[in-house]
Amino acid sequence: MTVSPSAFITGAVSLITGLGVTIKAFFQPVVTSQYPRQLLNISPRFRGHTKLLADKDNLGKNGCIACGICVRNCPSGSIKSAEGEKREGEKRKTATTYILDYTTCSQCGICVESCPSDCLAFSADFNAAGFKREDFYYDLVKEFEKRKNAS
Numbered sequence: 001m002t003v004s005p006s007a008f009i010t011g012a013v014s015l016i017t018g019l020g021v022t023i024k025a026f027f028q029p030v031v032t033s034q035y036p037r038q039l040l041n042i043s044p045r046f047r048g049h050t051k052l053l054a055d056k057d058n059l060g061k062n063g064c065i066a067c068g069i070c071v072r073n074c075p076s077g078s079i080k081s082a083e084g085e086k087r088e089g090e091k092r093k094t095a096t097t098y099i100l101d102y103t104t105c106s107q108c109g110i111c112v113e114s115c116p117s118d119c120l121a122f123s124a125d126f127n128a129a130g131f132k133r134e135d136f137y138y139d140l141v142k143e144f145e146k147r148k149n150a151s
C-alpha cells in the first residue's frame with residue numbers, strides 16, 4: 001500500500017500536534033487529587049450538615065439550651081427535636097438530644113443565624129454516605145460527644 005505525500009504530511013502534522021498537546025500538559029501543574037488518599041482543604045464557607053458547638057463558658061459540653069427556636073424556624077422541618085435537661089447548679093438547660101433530618105435540610109442557614117446561643121455551625125462533612133434515609137438522621141449531641149472524645 002502506498003501513501004500519497006499529502007496524506008503523509010497531514011498524518012505527520014496531526015501526530016506532532018497531538019504530541020504537542022501531550023507534552024504541554026505533562027509540564028503543567030497537576031490539578032487533580034488522588035481522592036480518597038489525598039484530601040483537599042475544605043473551604044471555610046463550605047456547608048455540610050449543621051453541628052453543635054461547645055458552650056462558650058464550658059467547652060466540655062454542647063452550647064445548646066434546647067430552646068426550640070431552630071426547630072420552629074426551620075423552613076424544611078428538618079430539625080425533628082431539641083430536648084434537654086437542667087443540670088444541678090446550672091441556670092439553663094443543656095441539650096441531651098438534637099435530631100436533624102439531613103435528607104430534607106436545604107442548608108439555608110436560618111437555624112445557624114437564629115440560634116440565641118450561637119451554638120450551631122455548618123460542618124465540613126462533605127462525603128456523607130449511606131444506604132437508607134435513616135443513615136442521614138443525625139443526633140448532633142452524640143456527634144458533639146464523638147468529636148469531643150476524639151480531640
Ligand code: SF4
Pocket residue numbers: 050073074075076077078079104105106107108109110111112
Ligand atoms: S440549615 Fe435551614 S433547612 Fe437546614 S436545618 Fe437549618 S434551618 Fe433547617
Ligand code: SF4
Pocket residue numbers: 063064065066067068069070071082095114115116117118119120
Ligand atoms: S441549637 Fe440554638 S436555637 Fe436550636 S434549640 Fe439549641 S439553643 Fe435553641
